[in-house]
Amino acid sequence: MDRPIRVLVAKPGLDGHDRGAKVIARALRDASMEVIYTGLRQTPEQIVAAAIQEDVDVVAMSILSGAHNHLFPKVVKLFKEEGVEDVLVIGGGVIPDDDIPGLKEAGIAEVFTPGTPTTKTIEFIKNNLKK
Amino acid sequence: MVLNLDLINKLLRGDKRTCARMITKIENNEKEAEDILKGIYEHTGNAHIIGITGPPGGGKSTLTYRLSKELSNQGKKVGIIAIDPTSPFTGGSILGDRIRMNKLATDPNVFIRSMGTRGHLGGLSKATHGGIKVFDAYGCDYIFVETVGVGQSEVDIVKTADTVVMVMVPGLGDDIQAIKAGIMEIADIFAINKSDLEGSERTTREIRMMVEMGNEEKKPPILNVIANQNEGIRELIEEIHKHKEYLISTGKLEEKRLERIRSEIITLIEDEIKSRIFNDKDVYKLLDNVLKDVYNKELDPYTAKDKLFKAII
Numbered sequence: 001m002d003r004p005i006r007v008l009v010a011k012p013g014l015d016g017h018d019r020g021a022k023v024i025a026r027a028l029r030d031a032s033m034e035v036i037y038t039g040l041r042q043t044p045e046q047i048v049a050a051a052i053q054e055d056v057d058v059v060a061m062s063i064l065s066g067a068h069n070h071l072f073p074k075v076v077k078l079f080k081e082e083g084v085e086d087v088l089v090i091g092g093g094v095i096p097d098d099d100i101p102g103l104k105e106a107g108i109a110e111v112f113t114p115g116t117p118t119t120k121t122i123e124f125i126k127n128n129l130k131k
Numbered sequence: 132m133v134l135n136l137d138l139i140n141k142l143l144r145g146d147k148r149t150c151a152r153m154i155t156k157i158e159n160n161e162k163e164a165e166d167i168l169k170g171i172y173e174h175t176g177n178a179h180i181i182g183i184t185g186p187p188g189g190g191k192s193t194l195t196y197r198l199s200k201e202l203s204n205q206g207k208k209v210g211i212i213a214i215d216p217t218s219p220f221t222g223g224s225i226l227g228d229r230i231r232m233n234k235l236a237t238d239p240n241v242f243i244r245s246m247g248t249r250g251h252l253g254g255l256s257k258a259t260h261g262g263i264k265v266f267d268a269y270g271c272d273y274i275f276v277e278t279v280g281v282g283q284s285e286v287d288i289v290k291t292a293d294t295v296v297m298v299m300v301p302g303l304g305d306d307i308q309a310i311k312a313g314i315m316e317i318a319d320i321f322a323i324n325k326s327d328l329e330g331s332e333r334t335t336r337e338i339r340m341m342v343e344m345g346n347e348e349k350k351p352p353i354l355n356v357i358a359n360q361n362e363g364i365r366e367l368i369e370e371i372h373k374h375k376e377y378l379i380s381t382g383k384l385e386e387k388r389l390e391r392i393r394s395e396i397i398t399l400i401e402d403e404i405k406s407r408i409f410n411d412k413d414v415y416k417l418l419d420n421v422l423k424d425v426y427n428k429e430l431d432p433y434t435a436k437d438k439l440f441k442a443i444i
């Protein structure tokens with residue numbers, strides 16, 4: 001591919017730090033991707049608006065606070081309302097295994113829990129782009 | 132062209148996704164990019180293009196955020212192009228300017244686009260000019276271009292913007308000496324940000340001295356601002372407007388824009404020549420054929436160049 005994959009990395013919710021998100025941002029950069037980093041405390045509305053303006057291929061979100069069951073699906077829903085169907089939405093963070101099937105059902109393409117090597121996330125992105 | 136008319140109309144009506152997609156096509160140098168740029172050209176020229184430049188971490192993004200917010204509150208439409216460096220090694224980048232502008236993400240009057248330099252030197256990316264045109268046709272009254280904070284090699288912004296705001300911060304000390312050579316030619320307005328910090332008077336003094344010693348026919352105004360506290364923002368907008376009025380009343384705006392068009396066309400021709408020559412596989416064959424000769428000193432690189440040139444053109 002002669003264009004970089006563009007990824008929006010965001011932290012929805014009220015988490016106090018973004019170390020994990022920064023680690024993944026750097027890994028994606030080192031994998032030749034263009035990472036738009038938006039930092040802490042994003043609302044789903046802000047994430048979707050930014051993703052549209054930046055015309056990204058991927059939205060990667062990370063949550064530690066436990067609000068994933070609400071916030072992740074909200075982002076997918078807002079994309080649908082905007083008629084956007086070609087953005088790959090993935091999630092990560094502290095997420096109980098039991099929650100993962102529900103999140104996938106809601107349209108989160110994949111969920112990466114702590115300890116997942118970043119190479120796996122990179123591989124997943126490359127193999128599942130929608131545009 | 133017919134293919135694009137629909138798309139262009141959508142852009143002119145202010146459709147965000149069309150705007151975003153057009154910029155992507157231009158950034159990726161897709162086939163349609165040139166048709167898009169041709170098609171929108173007649174709808175450009177209305178926006179005031181403002182460059183925001185200065186040292187890394189000086190508060191360029193925070194200032195851009197505040198200026199845009201104020202203008203949006205006044206009902207103006209604002210486009211922001213924020214540029215960060217692309218790694219020359221991996222081609223990847225982390226574009227972090229939005230962190231300071233998140234509150235604008237959902238503002239219907241504001242459109243923010245981050246760009247990596249993608250190998251382009253001079254503080255902008257190659258697609259910046261195209262992005263500006265798309266924003267212009269999209270209906271922006273103001274377009275802010277935040278350059279890469281490299282300090283010295285930001286000459287591109289002068290050719291790109293109508294008004295350049297040079298963001299300075301207290302405590303640059305010797306750095307001012309180092310960057311002095313360039314900044315007088317670049318700055319239309321000095322905004323001394325972080326004026327809440329110690330040393331801001333001294334920095335202001337130093338810049339004032341520098342401005343007074345310079346022989347510019349229009350001395351750039353110097354403003355103290357505190358971007359993260361929203362102080363001095365209205366005054367800065369006022370100066371930005373005054374600068375535009377100055378450009379118009381003296382005929383300098385036309386002069387500037389003619390010069391911009393001139394250098395744009397030159398760049399386009401250079402690109403065209405390069406791509407025509409280097410997209411031709413035979414050129415590489417010819418090139419490979421002379422390598423050994425040059426290596427063996429039977430030929431020097433300059434004579435080789437002359438030979439190849441003759442064969443190509």
Ligand SMILES: Nc1nc2c(ncn2[C@@H]2O[C@H](COP(=O)(O)OP(=O)(O)OP(=O)(O)O)[C@@H](O)[C@H]2O)c(=O)[nH]1
Pocket residue numbers: 186187188189190191192193194228231279280324325326327328356357358359360
């Ligand atoms: N004390 C003080 N800090 C400020 C002011 N304006 C911005 N900052 C802080 O300065 C830091 C850098 O601000 P940015 O707006 O990201 O600076 P920048 O020039 O865009 O940085 P780069 O794009 O990385 O070169 C942030 O932590 C801001 O909160 C100010 O007026 N006073």
Ligand SMILES: [Mg+2]
Pocket residue numbers: 191192193227228277
């Ligand atoms: Mg910045």
